[in-house]
Each structure stands twice: as C-alpha cells, then as structure tokens.
Amino acid sequence: MRPELVERCELLANHTTLRVGGPAREMITIDTEAELVETVRTLDARGEPLLILGGGPNLLIGDAGFDGTVIKIATRAVDEDTAACSGAVVTVSAGEPWDPLVGYAIEREWSGLEAMSGIPGLVGATPIQNVGAYGAEVSELISTVRTFDRSTGQIKTLFPIECGFGYRTSRFKSDPGRFLVLSVTFQLRLGSMSQPIRYLELARALGIEVGQRAPASEVRQAVLALRTAKGMLLVEDDHDTWSAGSFFTNPLISFAKARTLPPEAPRFHQSDGMIKTSAAWLIERAGFGKGFGNGAARLSSKHTLALTNRGGATAADLVSLARQIRAGVQAKFGIELVPEPVLVGCEL
Numbered sequence: 175m176r177p178e179l180v181e182r183c184e185l186l187a188n189h190t191t192l193r194v195g196g197p198a199r200e201m202i203t204i205d206t207e208a209e210l211v212e213t214v215r216t217l218d219a220r221g222e223p224l225l226i227l228g229g230g231p232n233l234l235i236g237d238a239g240f241d242g243t244v245i246k247i248a249t250r251a252v253d254e255d256t257a258a259c260s261g262a263v264v265t266v267s268a269g270e271p272w273d274p275l276v277g278y279a280i281e282r283e284w285s286g287l288e289a290m291s292g293i294p295g296l297v298g299a300t301p302i303q304n305v306g307a308y309g310a311e312v313s314e315l316i317s318t319v320r321t322f323d324r325s326t327g328q329i330k331t332l333f334p335i336e337c338g339f340g341y342r343t344s345r346f347k348s349d350p351g352r353f354l355v356l357s358v359t360f361q362l363r364l365g366s367m368s369q370p371i372r373y374l375e376l377a378r379a380l381g382i383e384v385g386q387r388a389p390a391s392e393v394r395q396a397v398l399a400l401r402t403a404k405g406m407l408l409v410e411d412d413h414d415t416w417s418a419g420s421f422f423t424n425p426l427i428s429f430a431k432a433r434t435l436p437p438e439a440p441r442f443h444q445s446d447g448m449i450k451t452s453a454a455w456l457i458e459r460a461g462f463g464k465g466f467g468n469g470a471a472r473l474s475s476k477h478t479l480a481l482t483n484r485g486g487a488t489a490a491d492l493v494s495l496a497r498q499i500r501a502g503v504q505a506k507f508g509i510e511l512v513p514e515p516v517l518v519g520c521e522l
C-alpha cells in the first residue's frame with residue numbers, strides 16, 4: 175500500500191452527493207486493478223472494516239463517519255471489441271464515470287445505454303443496484319461482471335444469471351461487501367438508433383410512440399432535459415441535486431394490496447404478477463409535497479422522491495426526514511417504503 179495515497183480523517187461529506195458524512199479513519203484512492211485487489215486482500219486479512227466508494231451518489235453516511243478504511247475506486251480503462259458478430263463487447267473498469275461512457279457509446283454508435291444518460295456515479299456500482307431509468311436497466315446489457323470475491327479471496331467472473339438482478343437490486347446488494355466489482359462487460363448493439371423506448375414520458379418528449387426508436391443522440395438529449403427539470407442531473411450549485419437521487423424505491427405490491435389504493439394510483443404490472451406503484455405518488459398523497467421539511471433537510475422543490483441537503487444538513491436531519499415520510503406513507507397507505515441508497519453508520 176503506497177503511503178502517499180492514504181489520507182487520514184478525510185470528511186466523507188466531500189465525497190457524497192448528499193454532502194453529509196463524518197470522517198473516514200483512512201481513505202485510499204487506488205487506480206490499478208492489481209493494487210485494488212492486493213489492498214483489499216491485505217486489509218481483509220487484518221480484519222480492517224472497509225467501505226468501497228465510487229462517486230458517492232448512492233450513499234447516506236452517518237455523521238460519525240466510518241471507523242475503518244475507505245477505498246476510493248479510480249481504475250480507468252475501456253476495452254472494445256467490435257469485431258464480434260454479436261455487436262460491441264465493451265469492458266469497462268469500475269472507476270470509469272458512467273455518464274461519459276454513455277456519451278462515448280452513442281458517439282461510437284453502440285446502442286442500448288442512451289436511456290440511462292445522466293445517472294451519476296461510476297461503472298463499478300452500476301450492477302450493485304442494477305441502475306436504471308426511463309424503462310432501461312443496466313442488467314439487460316451486461317454480459318459479465320469481473321469481481322474479487324472477498325469471501326474466497328479469488329477473482330471471479332459472474333454471468334448475469336449468477337448476479338441475481340432485480341428491480342434496483344442484485345446479489346451484490348443483497349450480500350453487501352462480499353464482491354468488489356473490478357470491471358463490467360457490456361454487450362451493445364451496433365447502430366445510431368436507440369433501443370425501443372419503453373417509457374411513456376420519454377416517448378412523448380421525443381414525439382414517438384412507446385415501442386418506437388429514435389436516434390440515440392436525441393434520446394440522450396431528451397433524457398438529460400427531463401432529468402434537469404426534475405433535479406436528477408447533478409448541478410454543483412443547485413441544492414435540488416444535493417441528493418441521493420430517488421431516496422425510496424418504487425414499492426412492489428400484491429394485486430390484492432393494489433386494489434386498496436385509490437383508482438388513480440399508478441400501477442405497473444410486472445411479469446411476476448406483482449404491481450409496481452410510484453413512491454413519489456404515495457409520498458405526495460400522504461401529504462409531503464415538493465419542498466416539504468423545515469430545516470436544511472427537505473424534499474427537492476422539483477421531485478418528491480429526492481431528499482435534499484439545502485446546505486448544512488446533517489445525516490441525522492436526513493434520516494429524521496426519511497423516517498417521517500416513511501411513517502406518513504405507512505399510516506396513509508399501509509405500504510412500507512424501502513430506501514434506495516446504501517446507509518452506512520446510520521439507519522432508518
């Protein structure tokens with residue numbers, strides 16, 4: 175471990191998009207895969223608590239910080255193979271930023287990522303919660319995930335069937351900390367047109383029907399515009415974007431439960447018979463409108479699903495707001511909201 179890479183007592187608020195989180199005992203930024211694996215192996219052998227950090231947009235870290243070592247992933251490489259008859263096979267290191275990859279794919283005429291434009295964070299975290307937006311999910315495009323399995327000390331390449339992908343979840347999320355994602359291989363179709371658009375709001379913005387395609391570059395622009403309007407695109411001085419994106423996942427409920435909701439409640443039928451409803455709708459109808467809150471932790475003024483830091487909020491403020499909203503939705507609709515970000519050193 176190179177001592178020059180180690181920082182002591184670095185404030186984690188400087189590394190999360192919510193801008194909260196106390197100090198890390200140590201933080202190491204690592205930019206090669208070999209060093210990453212070796213460092214994790216060594217620290218695991220010592221029994222040192224570890225937190226893997228990407229870009230920090232999906233983390234709520236407590237005010238006491240992290241009493242252990244934080245490893246900040248900074249490995250960069252994109253290897254492409256377009257000779258394969260199956261399209262573009264693109265292997266991307268965990269530390270590559272996601273959104274520039276989406277832009278690059280569109281430039282290279284690799285189709286499939288466009289609807290996921292503007293999602294903050296790094297490539298290595300995309301399989302963790304199976305990131306998705308506007309009807310697309312990253313799991314549909316992943317062919318393998320190369321990992322370091324901390325339980326066996328071995329490098330292991332996982333195929334999608336082994337990754338347990340589901341809506342905003344995966345084996346990596348349900349067995350937290352076991353797998354360090356080293357790189358992700360995507361299989362993308364060749365062409366300048368997008369994949370069929372599945373999301374009504376996006377189709378409308380593009381002036382097409384759901385199921386039709388559009389130039390991928392236009393899809394990217396439309397998604398970025400929709401995200402900007404909702405405060406879901408990071409903008410340094412816009413407090414509506416000092417968030418973890420959607421704070422709660424959209425609940426998956428039974429058909430019987432869905433019948434107890436008012437007729438106008440959104441209902442999206444899933445292939446397994448469950449019904450997905452809208453967390454934002456439930457929050458609003460439970461009485462928590464845009465901007466709700468009275469301190470530095472408030473709902474975004476653009477979207478009820480984002481808990482935001484208006485400047486000076488603590489993790490405790492955000493947890494207290496999240497608890498209030500979760501309890502209000504539970505009391506009104508009997509549905510328990512589940513947080514989407516990973517909570518470290520705090521709980522709801």
Ligand SMILES: Cc1cc2nc3c(=O)[nH]c(=O)nc-3n(C[C@H](O)[C@H](O)[C@H](O)COP(=O)(O)OP(=O)(O)OC[C@H]3O[C@@H](n4cnc5c(N)ncnc54)[C@H](O)[C@@H]3O)c2cc1C
Binds near residue numbers: 247295356415418419
């Ligand atoms: C404004 C905004 C909008 C957002 N919009 C969306 C959206 O539309 N769709 C969506 O799905 N998400 C969205 N998010 C959430 C977030 O962008 C994603 O979850 C993203 O993939 C997190 O990436 P990261 O690399 O920064 O991970 P971090 O936030 O740093 O970490 C998240 C978790 O992944 C773990 N982790 C990170 N990298 C690795 C690795 N290489 N190996 C093992 N574990 C790792 C961390 O330990 C942590 O548990 C949004 C967030 C914000 C702030």
